[in-house]
Amino acid sequence: MSSIERMDLVNIAGLTKDLDAVLLKLSECGCFHMESATKITGKSGTFNNPSREENPYAGMLKLLNDISAQTGYKFKSAGYNEIKDKSIDRLRNYIKGIREKIEDIKKRQKTAAENLSMHQQTLYQVEHLQGLNIDFQRFFTLQHIKIRFGRLPIYSFNKLPYYDDKVFYFLYFSEDQEYYWGMYFTPVTDSEDIDEIFDSLYFERIRLPDFVRGTSQDALDELSAFVENDKLEIENCKKEIEELMEKESRNLNMIFSRMKSQHDNFDLRNKAAIVNNKFYIVGFVPHNNAEEFEKLFADIESVSIVLSPAEQDDKIAPPIKLKNNKFAEPFSMFVEMYGLPSYNGINPTTFVAISYTLLFGIMFADLGQGLVVALIGFLIWKLKKNNLGAILTRVGISSAFFGLLFGSVFGFEELLDPMYEKLGISFLPFKAMSSTNIVLIGAIAIGILLILVSILLNIIVGFKNKDFERAVFSNNGIFGLIFFGSLLAGIVGIALKKNLFTPVYIICLLVLPLLVMFFREPLGHLFTHKKFHVDSVGDFIASNFFEVFEFLLGYATNTLSFVRIGGFVLSHAGMMSVVLALSESAAAGASPIIIVLGNIFVMGMEGLIVGIQVLRLEFYEIFSRFYDGEGKAFKPVKINYDSNNNE
Amino acid sequence: MKANHNATVAKIMAIYGKSLRAEDYQSLINQRSVSEVAEYLKKNTYYSELLAPIDTNTIHRGMLENLLRRSVFEKYIKIISFEQIGTHEFYNYRILKTEIDEILSCIRHINAKSDEQIATTPIYLGNYASINFIEFAKIRSFDELLEFLRKTPYYSELLELKPKEGEKADYNACEIKMRTYYINRLFTSIKKNFSKNLQDSLMFLLLTDIDLINVINSYRLITYFNESEDDIKKNMLPFHGRLTEQKQYEIITSNDAEDFIKRFSKTYYGRQMLDNGYNINDIEQSAMRLRYRYAKLALKKSTQAPLSIYAFLYLMDNEVQNLIKIIEGIRYELDPKKIEALIFI
Numbered sequence: 001m002s003s004i005e006r007m008d009l010v011n012i013a014g015l016t017k018d019l020d021a022v023l024l025k026l027s028e029c030g031c032f033h034m035e036s037a038t039k040i041t042g043k044s045g046t047f048n049n050p051s052r053e054e055n056p057y058a059g060m061l062k063l064l065n066d067i068s069a070q071t072g073y074k075f076k077s078a079g080y081n082e083i084k085d086k087s088i089d090r091l092r093n094y095i096k097g098i099r100e101k102i103e104d105i106k107k108r109q110k111t112a113a114e115n116l117s118m119h120q121q122t123l124y125q126v127e128h129l130q131g132l133n134i135d136f137q138r139f140f141t142l143q144h145i146k147i148r149f150g151r152l153p154i155y156s157f158n159k160l161p162y163y164d165d166k167v168f169y170f171l172y173f174s175e176d177q178e179y180y181w182g183m184y185f186t187p188v189t190d191s192e193d194i195d196e197i198f199d200s201l202y203f204e205r206i207r208l209p210d211f212v213r214g215t216s217q218d219a220l221d222e223l224s225a226f227v228e229n230d231k232l233e234i235e236n237c238k239k240e241i242e243e244l245m246e247k248e249s250r251n252l253n254m255i256f257s258r259m260k261s262q263h264d265n266f267d268l269r270n271k272a273a274i275v276n277n278k279f280y281i282v283g284f285v286p287h288n289n290a291e292e293f294e295k296l297f298a299d300i301e302s303v304s305i306v307l308s309p310a311e312q313d314d315k316i317a318p319p320i321k322l323k324n325n326k327f328a329e330p331f332s333m334f335v336e337m338y339g340l341p342s343y344n345g346i347n348p349t350t351f352v353a354i355s356y357t358l359l360f361g362i363m364f365a366d367l368g369q370g371l372v373v374a375l376i377g378f379l380i381w382k383l384k385k386n387n388l389g390a391i392l393t394r395v396g397i398s399s400a401f402f403g404l405l406f407g408s409v410f411g412f413e414e415l416l417d418p419m420y421e422k423l424g425i426s427f428l429p430f431k432a433m434s435s436t437n438i439v440l441i442g443a444i445a446i447g448i449l450l451i452l453v454s455i456l457l458n459i460i461v462g463f464k465n466k467d468f469e470r471a472v473f474s475n476n477g478i479f480g481l482i483f484f485g486s487l488l489a490g491i492v493g494i495a496l497k498k499n500l501f502t503p504v505y506i507i508c509l510l511v512l513p514l515l516v517m518f519f520r521e522p523l524g525h526l527f528t529h530k531k532f533h534v535d536s537v538g539d540f541i542a543s544n545f546f547e548v549f550e551f552l553l554g555y556a557t558n559t560l561s562f563v564r565i566g567g568f569v570l571s572h573a574g575m576m577s578v579v580l581a582l583s584e585s586a587a588a589g590a591s592p593i594i595i596v597l598g599n600i601f602v603m604g605m606e607g608l609i610v611g612i613q614v615l616r617l618e619f620y621e622i623f624s625r626f627y628d629g630e631g632k633a634f635k636p637v638k639i640n641y642d643s644n645n646n647e
Numbered sequence: 648m649k650a651n652h653n654a655t656v657a658k659i660m661a662i663y664g665k666s667l668r669a670e671d672y673q674s675l676i677n678q679r680s681v682s683e684v685a686e687y688l689k690k691n692t693y694y695s696e697l698l699a700p701i702d703t704n705t706i707h708r709g710m711l712e713n714l715l716r717r718s719v720f721e722k723y724i725k726i727i728s729f730e731q732i733g734t735h736e737f738y739n740y741r742i743l744k745t746e747i748d749e750i751l752s753c754i755r756h757i758n759a760k761s762d763e764q765i766a767t768t769p770i771y772l773g774n775y776a777s778i779n780f781i782e783f784a785k786i787r788s789f790d791e792l793l794e795f796l797r798k799t800p801y802y803s804e805l806l807e808l809k810p811k812e813g814e815k816a817d818y819n820a821c822e823i824k825m826r827t828y829y830i831n832r833l834f835t836s837i838k839k840n841f842s843k844n845l846q847d848s849l850m851f852l853l854l855t856d857i858d859l860i861n862v863i864n865s866y867r868l869i870t871y872f873n874e875s876e877d878d879i880k881k882n883m884l885p886f887h888g889r890l891t892e893q894k895q896y897e898i899i900t901s902n903d904a905e906d907f908i909k910r911f912s913k914t915y916y917g918r919q920m921l922d923n924g925y926n927i928n929d930i931e932q933s934a935m936r937l938r939y940r941y942a943k944l945a946l947k948k949s950t951q952a953p954l955s956i957y958a959f960l961y962l963m964d965n966e967v968q969n970l971i972k973i974i975e976g977i978r979y980e981l982d983p984k985k986i987e988a989l990i991f992i
Contacts, residue, residue, distance in 0.1 A: 065677070066677075069674070069677055110704075113704055114704050114705070117702050117704045117705060121702070153710060155713065155714075155717065155770070155771060158770050158781075159765055159768070159770060159781065161781050162765050162781045162784055162785065176700050177699070177700040178700035178701060179700065200763075200766055202707045202709060202710040202713075204702075204705055204707075
C-alpha cells in the first residue's frame with residue numbers, strides 16, 4: 001500500500017575542523033535531506049553562515065570544463081583513492097599541461113579551418129571568374145586601378161547608393177542568401193578611402209593567391225588540392241584530440257570526481273551554521289535509515305547527532321518521500337506532476353494507479369490493441385527505463401481485459417462471440433454500441449463512486465490535520481457527503497419510481513447540510529475555539545452565497561464530467577467501425593493494409609487522448625477534492641557528476 | 648476590434664519556445680571568440696537559419712550584431728504577416744519606434760558632427776518605413792533634418808526644438824519630445840481599439856516600462872550630474888504608472904545616490920526588487936531585470952495578440968542585447984562571471 005515515508009529530524013553539531021569530513025559523509029550516504037540551518041537558528045547574528053568565501057575548487061573545475069567544452073568529452077564519475085593525497089597544485093599543473101596540448105591542436109585546427117574557408121571561397125570565386133575568361137595575371141599588373149575580390153553582405157549592398165558620390169564600381173558575379181560575390185574597382189588615388197568604406201560595409205576580401213594566374217582550370221585544380229589538404233589536417237587534429245583524451249581520460253575522470261566532490265561539499269557549507277568554532281547542520285533522514293545513519297559518524301569524535309520526530313520543529317516542514325507498492329510505483333510520476341502531499345497528508349498513488357488503470361481500460365477497451373500497447377510499454381520500460389513505459393504496460397493489460405469483456409479485438413466486434421457462446425456466458429460480450437444508455441449511466445456511476453471516495457479521503461485528511469472545517473463542514477466534508485449522497489439517492493429513487501424527497505428528507509438531508517456549508521468558516525472556528533471575525537456581514541453573506549452556489553454547480557459538473565468515460569467507449573467502437581468499413585470498400589489487397597494502418601492510427605490518437613482525458617479526470621475531478629500537493633520532495637544531498645557546469 | 652488572434656498568440660509562443668535558454672547562455676559565455684559565438688548560435692540554436700549562409704570563421708562582430716538586430720525585425724514581420732494583422736495601426740508601433748530611434752540617432756550624429764549613421768541604419772525596414780533611410784543617413788544638419796521630415800508628423804514635434812544658428816540641438820529635450828509623441832500615439836491606439844481588460848494589461852506593461860525608465864534617468868542625473876529638481880523633471884517622460892507623481896517627486900528630490908535608493912526602496916518597484924531578491928544598490932541593472940520579468944510574465948499569461956507581440960518583442964530585443972553583451976564581453980576578454988551578471992535570463 002502507498003504511504004509517506006516517516007522521517008526523523010536530524011541535528012548535527014561538531015567542531016568546524018570536522019565540517020568537511022561530515023559533509024563528505026552526508027553526500028555519500030545518499031539518505032540525508034539537508035535544510036538551511038539558519039531556518040532554525042534564525043539570522044540573529046549568533047550563528048554565522050560559514051561559506052561566503054569563494055569555492056576553492058571552482059577554478060579547477062573551470063579548467064576541466066574548458067577541456068570538456070573544447071573537446072566535447074563528458075567527464076564521468078570515478079573512484080579517486082589513487083589521487084586523494086595529491087596536492088591541488090600538482091593536479092592543476094597536470095590539467096594545465098593537457099589543456100595546453102589541446103589548445104595547440106585546436107590552434108592548428110582553427111588555422112586549417114580558416115585556410116579551408118579561404119580556399120573554398122577562392123575556389124568559389126574562381127569558379128565564377130571562369131565564365132569571364134579573364135587572364136588573372138592582368139589584374140595584378142594594372143597600374144591605375146585597384147581591384148578587390150570578395151563578398152559583400154546583401155544588407156550592405158543595399159547601402160551602396162549612399163556612396164554614390166564616391167568613385168568605385170562594384171561588379172558581382174553571383175549572389176546567395178546573404179552575400180553578393182564579386183569585385184570592386186577604384187582608381188589607385190581613391191583606393192584608401194574606398195577600402196575603408198568597404199571595410200565598414202563588412203566586405204570580406206578574398207585575396208587571390210599568387211598561383212591564381214594563367215588558366216583558371218590550373219587555379220581550380222590547385223585550389224581543390226589545397227581544400228583537400230585542409231580537410232585532412234582538420235580530421236587529423238580531431239583524431240589527435242580524441243587520442244589524447246582517450247589516453248588521459250582515466251586520470252582526468254579521477255581528478256574531475258575528486259574536484260567535483262570537494263566542490264559540491266564546499267557548497268553545502270552554505271546550509272550549515274557556525275558559532276565560534278562549532279558547526280551546526282540540520283536535515284532529515286528516513287526513519288528506517290536513521291540507525292545506520294547515526295553510526296556513520298561514530299568515528300568523528302567531536303560530532304554529536306540528535307534524532308527527533310520529524311515535526312518537532314515547526315519552522316521546517318519535513319520533506320516527502322513516497323512509499324509505493326510495485327504496481328503503483330510508476331504512477332507516482334503523475335502524483336509528483338501535480339505536487340507532493342504534505343507530511344500529514346495521504347499518498348494517493350495507489351488510488352491513482354487503480355483508478356487510472358481501470359478508467360483507461362474501460363475507455364480504450366480492445367483486446368488486441370491493449371496487448372500491443374502493453375508490449376510497447378514493456379519495451380519502453382526495458383530499453384529506456386521510462387516510467388511511462390511501465391504505465392503503458394499496466395493500462396495496456398487493463399485495456400486487453402476490458403476488450404475481452406466488450407468482445408473487441410483490433411476493432412472486430414464479433415470475433416469473440418463464438419467463444420462466449422461456447423462457454424455458455426450469455427451476458428458477454430458486452431456490446432457497447434447497442435447499449436449506449438447503460439454505457440453512459442455506468443460512466444456516471446463510476447464517476448459518482450470516485451467522487452465519493454475522494455470526499456471520504458478528504459474527510460480523513462481533514463481529521464488527520466485537525467482541520468474540522470475541511471473534514472466536517474466543507475463541500476468535501478461530512479456534510480458535503482451527506483448532501484451529495486442524499487441528492488443522488490433521491491434521484492436514483494425517482495428513477496426507480498420511489499420518491500424519497502419528502503419534506504423531512506429535504507430539510508434534514510439537503511437544506512441543513514447546505515446551511516452548514518454556508519456557515520462552514522464560523523463553525524470551523526467554533527470547533528477549534530478560535531475567534532471568528534467578519535468585516536462586513538453583507539460581504540460574508542454574498543461571498544458564501546456564491547460559494548455554496550459554486551459547490552452545487554461543482555457537484556453537477558464534476559459528476560457529468562465522467563460521461564466522457566462512456567463517450568470514449570462509444571468513440572473507440574465507432575472509430576474502429578469506420579476503419580472496418582473502409583477496409584471492406586477497398587480492393588481485396590488493400591484491405592489488410594487499411595486495417596493495420598487504421599489500428600495504428602486509432603491506437604496512437606485515441607490512446608493519447610484517453611491517456612490525457614483520464615489524467616484530467618484524476619487532477620480536476622478527483623485531486624481537487626482532497627489533495628493539496630504542497631509537500632516538498634525529499635532530495636538527499638549528493639554529488640551531481642552529470643553536470644559539468646559548476647561555474 | 649478583435650484582438651485575441653489565437654493563432655498569432657500560438658505562433659508567438661512557438662517562436663518564443665525556441666528562444667535561448669540558460670544553458671545556451673552559459674555555453675555562449677564560455678566561448679572564446681566572436682567566431683565561436685557565431686558557430687555556437689549556428690549549430691545549436693534557432694539562429695541556425697539566419698546564420699546558415701554565414702562563414703562563422705570570418706564573420707565580423709559588427710555584422711553579427713546587425714544580423715541579430717535584423718532577426719528581431721524579421722520575427723516581427725513573420726508574426727504580423729501570419730494573420731495579416733500588420734495593417735492595424737497598433738501593430739505598426741514597432742516601425743514607429745524604429746523611425747523615432749533613427750531620428751534621435753540622427754540628432755546625436757549631427758551634434759557629434761559624425762557621418763557614421765549609415766553603419767547602423769536599419770535599411771532592412773525597406774518599404775515598411777515611411778523614411779528613405781539611405782537619404783536620411785546623408786543629413787548633416789538640423790535644418791536638413793526638418794526639411795527631410797517636413798511631410799511627416801515628426802516635423803511639428805521637432806520644429807519648436809530647432810536650435811539657434813551655430814548652436815547644437817538640445818538632445819535630451821528632443822528625446823523626451825519624440826518619446827512622448829510615440830507613447831501618446833501608442834496610448835491613443837490602445838484606448839481606441841482594445842477592450843478594457845486588454846487596455847489595462849497593455850497599459851500596465853507600458854507604464855511600468857516608462858516608470859522604470861524614469862527611475863533610471865533620474866538616478867543617473869542625481870548620481871552622476873547632481874542635477875536640480877527642475878532639470879530632472881524636464882528629463883522625465885510625463886506619464887505615471889505605479890510610480891505616482893508624489894512618489895516620483897520624493898525620489899527626484901533625493902540628496903544623493905544613497906538617499907535615492909533609500910526613498911526608492913519604499914516605492915512599489917523598490918519593494919518588487921527587494922521581494923525578488925534583486926540588488927537594489929545596483930538600481931539600473933535591477934530596473935532592467937524587473938522590466939524583463941514583467942514582460943516575461945505578460946507573455947506567459949497573455950491570450951491576446953497585442954500584449955503577446957509587445958512582450959515578445961521586448962524579450963527578443965533583450966535576447967539580442969544579451970548576445971551583444973556576450974560578444975562585446977568576449978571581445979574585451981571580460982571574466983565570464985562579469986558577463987553573466989550583465990545579461991537577463
